[in-house]
Amino acid sequence: MDYLITHGARADSIAHLAWFSTAVSVLVILIVTALLLVGIFRRRDLPPPALPGMAAIARPQGGISWIYVGVGITTVVLLITTFWTFATLARTGPQPGPAAVRLLITGHQWWWEVRYLADTPSDEFTTANEIHIPVGKVVEVKLRGDDVIHSFWVPKLAGKTDMIPGQENQTWLQADREGVYRGQCGEYCGQQHAHMAFEVVASSTDEFEQWRQQQLQSAPATSGAALQQGETLFDSRCGICHRVRGTIAGGIVGPDLTHIMSRRAIGAATLPNNRGNLAAWIADPQHTKPGNLMPRLDLSGPQLTLIRQYVETLK
Ligand SMILES: [Cu+2]
Numbered sequence: 001m002d003y004l005i006t007h008g009a010r011a012d013s014i015a016h017l018a019w020f021s022t023a024v025s026v027l028v029i030l031i032v033t034a035l036l037l038v039g040i041f042r043r044r045d046l047p048p049p050a051l052p053g054m055a056a057i058a059r060p061q062g063g064i065s066w067i068y069v070g071v072g073i074t075t076v077v078l079l080i081t082t083f084w085t086f087a088t089l090a091r092t093g094p095q096p097g098p099a100a101v102r103l104l105i106t107g108h109q110w111w112w113e114v115r116y117l118a119d120t121p122s123d124e125f126t127t128a129n130e131i132h133i134p135v136g137k138v139v140e141v142k143l144r145g146d147d148v149i150h151s152f153w154v155p156k157l158a159g160k161t162d163m164i165p166g167q168e169n170q171t172w173l174q175a176d177r178e179g180v181y182r183g184q185c186g187e188y189c190g191q192q193h194a195h196m197a198f199e200v201v202a203s204s205t206d207e208f209e210q211w212r213q214q215q216l217q218s219a220p221a222t223s224g225a226a227l228q229q230g231e232t233l234f235d236s237r238c239g240i241c242h243r244v245r246g247t248i249a250g251g252i253v254g255p256d257l258t259h260i261m262s263r264r265a266i267g268a269a270t271l272p273n274n275r276g277n278l279a280a281w282i283a284d285p286q287h288t289k290p291g292n293l294m295p296r297l298d299l300s301g302p303q304l305t306l307i308r309q310y311v312e313t314l315k
Pocket of ligand 1: 107108110149185186188
């Protein structure tokens with residue numbers, strides 16, 4: 001989350017300006033403190049009092065020149081900061097070239113819907129809370145808000161852009177090196193705002209393409225009585241809110257679960273995606289993320305196991 005050490009063109013120019021203004025601010029505090037201490041402790045020979053017991057009123061010579069110097073230095077520093085800010089805006093605003101990947105990201109309380117856009121509809125798909133991008137390529141990001149205002153923020157790659165209901169904003173990203181970058185909602189949006197996070201996985205073009213092809217697939221048909229039972233239960237208890245492409249589960253209230261097992265985390269980067277956390281989440285999502293919009297479904301132990309086993313096939 002450290003925004004002063006960045007790994008993408010867009011965040012880099014913001015970071016340089018941030019370092020400059022931080023350095024200037026620290027310098028100003030040091031200089032003012034030093035001058036104050038000098039003012040306090042410097043001995044000065046005052047003229048003798050005109051009346052016994054009274055201090056003389058005297059205007060010390062040369063004080064006004066400090067004001068001129070101070071105003072001069074401040075003006076220069078502010079002008080530098082102003083033009084540097086203009087230059088940074090010019091560099092970070094417009095997208096630097098054609099996009100290799102186009103995304104439409106919608107902020108929901110409290111998770112991220114991520115749609116990969118394409119010219120051919122069959123090349124489009126929807127996922128959630130984990131964004132894969134090819135390294136070194138420009139990624140165009142359209143942003144929408146579903147319920148309240150959220151803000152899309154990946155500190156190491158780009159500054160914040162708001163996601164506003166009824167309005168489409170646009171931003172772009174570019175990662176200079178492979179890695180996993182954490183993103184966070186940057187605009188207070190309710191009870192679970194702090195647990196509205198996501199991850200950007202930047203990988204080589206080949207790896208990205210492999211991931212994309214895999215995400216385009218529908219869920220495989222289930223085989224075996226237990227898994228089929230799990231799927232039926234899932235369809236009736238979960239399918240109203242979650243979509244699993246290739247099945248009758250078609251809900252869009254919650255994240256698309258077609259490839260949930262390919263994701264590193266659940267609950268919008270709240271818990272690592274492993275068997276224990278997955279079971280705990282399905283059993284009682286309100287325990288780990290109180291107030292989130294997936295209700296506790298009061299499943300029996302065997303039902304929970306059947307559903308969990310089915311969900312684990314969604315790779
Ligand atoms: Cu939010």
